[in-house]
Ligand SMILES: Nc1ncnc2c1ncn2[C@@H]1O[C@H](COP(=O)(O)OP(=O)(O)OP(=O)(O)O)[C@@H](O)[C@H]1O
């Protein structure tokens with residue numbers, strides 16, 4: 001019994017922290033309509049800031065707390081509203097999710113920038129070691145304090161929302177934002193206040209929870225994913241239910257941890273599972289929760305991207321293969337090895353097109369499918385057997401259909417959360433499972449944490465050499481991109497897009513929506529698995545880190561920035577992430593900066609190694625064009641150029657001359673790359689100064705968005 | 716100060732790339748009642764949204780008491796005395812009646828006075844102060860919406876299809892409340908599809924057809940043109 005009480009006490013301590021984190025999430029979601037994926041990252045930043053003041057600068061704890069939670073956190077919340085969230089009014093749910101994910105990546109990047117991740121940062125608990133004994137149960141002071149703080153927070157929130165006009169206005173915003181303005185209240189001030197409160201709650205949760213983890217950016221950020229389960233139990237709108245959810249979550253996890261010894265489950269399977277309990281609960285609540293949870297359906301206002309043509313896509317495929325073949329001749333072997341991974345990543349990026357671009361379902365777990373693909377190669381592709389590739393596509397495809405099932409009743413943000421939960425479950429449990437026996441067989445899923453991947457042999461044709469693999473990858477990428485275009489052009493693709501625009505209409509037309517959804521997930525997960533196989537074979541060995549949730553988010557963001565509908569964007573994503581384009585570009589910039597400007601050199605060097613911050617910033621600034629940079633800016637220009645033979649001839653000629661010069665050794669790789677880039681990106685701008693992109697933007701602005709922009713200007 | 720409380724000149728407005736108001740001119744004399752009539756989709760609601768700052772205009776000017784207010788935000792206009800009771804329900808469904816009235820105090824009335832004024836004018840609201848507005852009947856919701864105009868004493872009151880979905884008797888009694896508000900010196904702009912009640916209480920009237928004001932004049936003038944405007948539009 002004593003034991004039960006002590007589990008209950010520590011469970012309630014955890015629950016209290018989840019409650020604070022989840023309350024902040026629910027508050028900002030209901031009052032602004034933005035589900036803040038960066039909530040966890042905000043907690044993390046709060047914890048680090050507190051650590052910095054308390055333990056690096058040795059400020060007294062109360063001073064550090066007031067500075068961190070009373071001054072910096074609210075300011076940061078206001079800044080967030082003013083700089084980012086305000087512009088999300090009236091945009092689609094996709095745009096909102098994309099923006100907050102970008103913010104999450106950006107904040108993670110920022111913390112890695114400021115606080116070197118390899119240093120150790122002890123973060124002792126408040127009142128470390130002091131214990132209150134009640135009836136034989138030992139309750140640590142910090143648990144008492146946490147519970148007291150949570151009770152206080154609950155009361156303050158309740159009073160604010162019911163007993164102040166300000167709080168009532170926050171609730172009014174949930175009902176009708178413009179009516180609030182018609183009443184003479186300033187909607188932006190209200191939003192700013194709720195972002196401040198939300199940020200304070202996030203930071204508070206971060207400071208409270210940091211001592212029980214190591215002060216380390218990613219785990220802290222993801223720990224708050226656990227609180228999502230509590231928020232979802234409150235249906236993202238009820239604060240009392242959210243608190244109940246937090247209690248269920250905290251106690252459930254703690255009891256399971258406490259009594260795991262008495263369960264008849266292999267002890268080896270437990271550690272990762274314990275860490276996954278909150279996301280399992282999240283999944284269960286999402287999937288079997290009483291009423292279906294519907295967010296906004298994800299709709300694009302207008303598709304600015306035309307239907308891809310056969311000529312265009314096969315031409316591009318052929319072009320890619322040709323260029324790859326040429327490059328494989330001039331590039332040094334070591335570069336070819338590094339470059340080998342761009343094709344696999346590119347295919348994984350392509351796999352996002354059917355599901356997110358056509359289907360409109362935000363999938364945050366493509367890298368997990370890729371990981372499963374890699375696992376298949378590990379276990380079945382030992383002798384380079386091509387059959388392993390089939391398994392690498394088939395097994396994820398089946399898994400994809402399972403992941404799709406929640407989409408029958410969930411949409412929008414809720415479905416995105418279920419895919420996030422799946423990804424985290426794979427990260428924390430499945431991929432980390434040690435060797436175990438099951439059904440009379442030995443299983444060692446991720447080969448003890450690091451895969452060792454053989455490249456495929458096709459009936460005597462080996463792809464083992466780096467050159468061969470590079471060309472083979474290009475062929476695979478080209479084939480998959482043509483396949484994606486084929487899906488887009490097929491009846492099925494048309495139906496998917498129709499389904500995205502109006503699920504209700506399609507239901508009345510008698511389309512089998514469930515089959516359509518299962519299909520698109522099977523295809524996309526299968527492609528991701530295949531891409532994962534190639535990605536892994538490119539690297540030849542792979543760790544769980546390369547397929548984690550965070551990588552899925554990063555890849556998705558790069559795709560969003562480049563354009564979720566176009567294979568060209570997928571190629572860009574592959575090159576950007578596979579080749580570390582970021583590092584190359586900023587590294588070169590740092591070299592170009594004169595030595596006098598040491599700080600600028602350091603700045604670019606840091607940017608170069610911090611892909612997260614670059615992707616985050618790009619997502620924040622470009623994520624608002626729903627069709628992406630490539631599709632809305634570059635493509636339209638190119639379409640016009642293709643209609644002007646002399647321009648095409650000029651560009652082709654210049655490239656030919658540059659290539660000849662390179663092969664003849666007159667110029668090096670860098671001048672060649674720069675000339676190519678200039679020709680491909682900037683010449684179109686000069687030839688067609690006012691790109692059709694400008695008009696496209698006009699068209700793509702939906703009425704609400706136009707309205708918001710205008711009213712924002714009015715201030 | 717001129718004699719016009721509100722003046723629109725050459726106002727154009729669009730949704731995306733579709734223009735729905737084309738060069739609209741309209742003026743509301745201080746202390747008078749103007750009725751704007753038009754069939755579905757004529758642009759009446761858009762006209763009111765534009766005037767209340769909820770939707771931007773593409774060109775033209777909007778003057779409030781002679782001052783150009785183009786580009787002002789809705790809350791700023793509200794603080795300047797523009798009160799729009801929007802189409803449909805102009806209430807917060809998940810707030811109680813009292814909380815809804817509390818929202819109307821952003822313009823400087825105390826909470827106590829606000830409730831006193833509202834409950835005096837609409838006794839039916841006073842009977843159910845803690846009921847959620849979303850559970851009120853259609854007529855009661857319109858009363859609650861109109862209560863804002865009673866409380867805040869705006870200089871310009873705009874009401875969008877007050878009678879929509881209500882029994883004629885109830886609509887008449889709501890219009891009686893509007894008449895009382897007007898009698899206190901508030902300039903009123905009423906928008907309706909059907910003419911019956913509003914023409915009777917208006918000082919001037921206008922007809923909108925597909926985004927244009929086609930006739931503007933006395934209610935009698937307008938009534939004479941009514942059928943031709945509807946049919947000819
Ligand atoms: N948010 C919007 N986006 C796009 N078009 C809109 C929007 N709101 C209104 N419209 C269009 O603008 C035109 C005018 O609409 P408005 O609502 O102003 O008409 P109305 O005269 O108020 O009609 P009703 O009497 O039916 O309320 C219509 O053609 C309508 O389809």
Ligand SMILES: [Mg+2]
Nearest residue numbers: 759760761802
């Ligand atoms: Mg209308």
